[in-house]
Amino acid sequence: MGYRRYMRMAKTEMLRKEIQIYKTILNSIHEGIIITDPSGYVVFYNQELAVLEGLNRDDVIGKHLSEIYSQAPDTSEHLLVSRTSKPIGETYQKYFTRQGHEVHLVATTVPVLQNGELLAVYSLCRETTHLREVLLRTMQLQEIKEDSVEVGKKQGVQYPRAYFTFSDIISKSKAMETVINGAKRAMMGAANILIYGETGTGKELLVQSIHNGGPRRSHPFVAINCSAIPENLLETMLFGAVKGAYTGAIPTAGLFEYADEGTLYLDEINSMSIGLQAKLLRALQERNYRKVGSVAEIPLHCRIISSINIDPVTCLEKKCLREDLFYRLSVISLTLPPLRERKEDIPLLTDYFIKKHSPKNSLEKLELAQELVQGFQDYRWAGNIRELENAIESMICMSGDELCLTREHLPSYLKQLMERGLMDVLRGKNLALLSPFLMDTENIIVTDALKKHRGNLSHAAKELGILRQSLQYRIKKFGIEVEQFRR
Template sequence: MGIRRHMRWASAEALRKKVHIYETILNSIHEGVLITDPKGYVIFYNQEIALLEGLNPEDVVGRHLSEIYSQPLDTSEHLRVSRTAQPIRETYQKYFTRQGLEVHLVASTVPVLRQNELLAVYSVCREATHLKEMLLRTMQIQEIKADLLEGKKNSPAHSGRANFVFADIIGKSKAMEKVIRGAQRAMSGTANILVYGETGTGKELLVQSIHNGSPRKHYPFVAINCSAIPENLLETMLFGAVKGAYTGAVPTTGIFEYVDEGTLYLDEINSMSLGLQAKLLRALQERTYRKVGSVTEIPLRCRIISSINVDPMTCLQKKLLREDLFYRLSVISLTIPPLRERKEDIPCLIEYFIKKHSPRHSQCKMELDPELARMFQSYRWAGNIRELENAIESMICMAGEEKWLTCEHLPMYLKQQMEQETFKAGKVPSQLSPSLLDMENSIVTDALKKHRGNLSRAAKELGILRQSLQYRVKKLGIDAEQFRH
C-alpha cells in the first residue's frame, strides 16, 4: 500500500510540474492564449491576452465566455468550434469586453480532440491594430507603384483617398464655424498649413476637406503619421531612394515625387526626429529635395499640411519641433477646439453616431436617455470626438435590441468617471439613490393620475418630452393604463 501511495503522489507531483511548465511557457510568449472547456468556461487565460483585453486572469478563469464578452453567443468563435469541432484559422475579430473596452485581434481557434471526444478549445491571437496599419500602408504603396507604372499620376482617382468635405464636419458651434471659415479661406492658396488640436478632435477630417476644396483635389492626397514610422523608413518614404543608397536599397519612388502637385499631410509632426526635421526644412526652403543616396535635385511641388497634438509653445519649449521649421509650416495656423469648449455640438454628434453605428436590421430608432444626455453635456471628454464615438458604439453594442441607451450601457471606465464628476459638482445621480428613485416614482405617478394616464399631458406638466416620460414609466415599472379608467 505504501508503494502505491508513493506512486500516486509521484504521479500527481509530476503532473503539477508539467502544468507549471506549460503555464510558464504560455505566459511568456507574445501571443494571447485563451483555453475553454467544451461548454465555454475558461480554463486558461495567459498574460498577453490579459494585456490586450485589459482583464485580470484571476477574474476570467472559471467564468463563462458570455460573462466576459458582450457579443451574441451565436457569433462566438469558441462556442462555434465547440459545436462543430472544426478549426477557424486566422480571422480578424472586433468585439467589446463586458467593461466596454474595444478589442481588435487576429485569432485562430482550434479544437483539442482525443478519439473524436472534444476536450477543450483554444485560441491563439495577436493584437491587430498595428497589423492593420501595416497592411493598409502596404496596399497604398502597391497602388502607388501600379499607378505610376500605368502613367496614372494625375488621375482623379487619387483624390478618392481624401474622402471628406466640409459638409461632413458635424458641428454648429461658433468655434467650429470659425475654424471652417479659416480653412475655406486657406484652401485655395499654396502656403503651408499647421493644424493644432488635441487627439480625437478631427484634424484629418479638416485637412481632407481642405484638399478636396482646393485646386489640388485632382492630384493625390497622402496622410503620414510621423509617430508610427521609424526615422530611417520615414526618410525613404518621403524622399525616395536610389539603388545602393544603403545595403539592399532598391530604386524607390518617394511620397514627395508621387504626390506631385497634390497634398501631403504630416500628422503628429512633433514626433518626427530633429534630424529629419532639418532635412524637411531644407526641402521647404529650397523647394527642392534629393532622394536618399542621390545628388540630383528634384522640384518639390506638393503642398504640405501638418498637425500637432501638443500646444505649439510647449512643442517649442520642449524642443519637440525646430523653431525655424515651425515658422515654415505655420504660415497659416488653424486650431480645432476640444469638445469641452464646444459642447453645443455634442447633441448633433450623438445623433450622428447613433445613426452611424445602429444595426442596419434594427426596427426601432435608438435614442439617448435624456438624463444621460445631460451628463454627456457636462462631461469633459478628454478623448474628444473619438471618445464620444467609441462610447456610443459601445453602448449600442451593449443595448442589444433595447431602444434607450442608458447609464447601464456605458463602458465601466466612463460610467465611473461621469459619476465622479457628478459628485464633485454637488449633484447626486438618481440611479445611485433609492430615495430619489422613490421620489421620481411618486412625481410621475401623481402626474399620470391627474391626467388619467395621458402621457402627452403628463409630460407637458412635468416639463419633459413625451418620449422621456415613456422611458421613465418603463424604467420605474409603472402601468400607465391603470390611470385611464
C-alpha cells in the same frame, strides 16, 4: 567530496540555471535576437527570429553567418560590427536566407565588450512587414468609397484621394465656424498649413476638406502619421531611395514624389526626430529634395499640411519641434477646439453617431436616456469626438434589443469617471452654479494675464500656455475690451 570540488559543482549548476533563465527570457520576447561569437558563428538564435526568417533554430546554432544568409561579408551589418566593434543603430535591412526566403527587418547590432576585448555580437530585430504594408497601402493600394470625390489620375495610375468635405463636419458652434471659415480661405492658396488640435478632434477631416475644396482636388492626397513609423523608414518613405542607398535598398518612390501636385498630410509631425526635421526644413526652403543615397535634386510640387497634438508653445519649449521648421510649416495656422469647448455640438454628434452605428435592419430609433444628456454635456471628453463615437458604438453593442441607451450601457471606465465627477448630475441634482463659476474663474485668469502684459496677446497667450487664437476666442467669448489695458 572535497569542499573546492563541491563549490565548483555548485557554481556550475548556478551558471547552468542562470543561462537557462536568460534563454527562456530571450525566447519569450517579441523581438528577434541572434548572438554570434567574434568570428561570426551563431551561439544563440531565439524562436521569434526563427519565425521571422523561416528557419529552424537547430539548423542555425553553431553555423557561420555566411552559411545561413546570402550576404557578402562586406554587406552584413553583423559581420561589420564583428570587425569594427562599433555598434550600428536601428536600420532597415532586406536580405535573403540560403533557402531563398526574403526577409525585411529593422535591426540594431551591438558588440559585447569587456576591457576592450570583443566577446560577442548581438542583433535585436523587429519585423517590418506591417510597416511595408502601411507604406504600400498609403502609396498604392488605398481604396476609397465609391461615392467619394474625383480621382486624380496620371499615366493611368489611380491615386489615393480624400473623401471628406466641409459638409461632413457636424457642428453649429461659433468656435468651429471660425475654424471652418479660416480653412475655406486657406484652401485656395498654396501656403503650408499647420493645424493644432488634441487627439480625436478631427484634424484629418479638416485636412481632407481643405484638399477637396481647393484647386488640388484632382491630384493625390497622401496622409502619414509620423509617430507610427521608425525614423530610418520614415525618411525613405518621405524622400524615396535609390538602389544601393543602404543594404538591400531598391529604387523607391517617396511620398513627396507620389503626392506630386496634390497634398501631403504629415500628422503628429512633432513626433518626427529633430534630425529628420532638419532635412524636411531644407526641402521646404529649397522646394527641392534628394532621394536617400542620391545627389540629384527633384522639384517639390505638393502642398504640405501638417498637424500637432501638443500646443505649439509646449512643442517649442520642449524642443520637439524645430523653431525654424515651425515657422515654415505654419504660414497658415488653424486651431481645432476640443469638444469640451464646443458643447453645443455634443447633442448633434451624439445623434449622428447613434444613427451611424445603429443596426441597419432596425426600424425603431435608438435614443440617449435623459439622465445621460446632461452627463454627456458635463463630461470633459479627453479623447474628444473619437472618444464620444467609441462610447456610443460601445453602448449600442451592449444595449442588445433595448431602444434607450442608459448609464448601464456605458463603457466601464466612462461609467466610473462620470460617477466620480458627475454623481450629482446623474442623480438629477442641480449643479447649475458650477458652469458660471468655472467661466468666471477663466474670465478672471484671462483678464489678469492681459492686464499684466498691457494687452499684448502673444505674451499673454504664452503665459497662459495657449495659442494666440485660443486667447482671441476667449476674449470674444467673455467680451473683454483689450484696448483698456494698452493705455
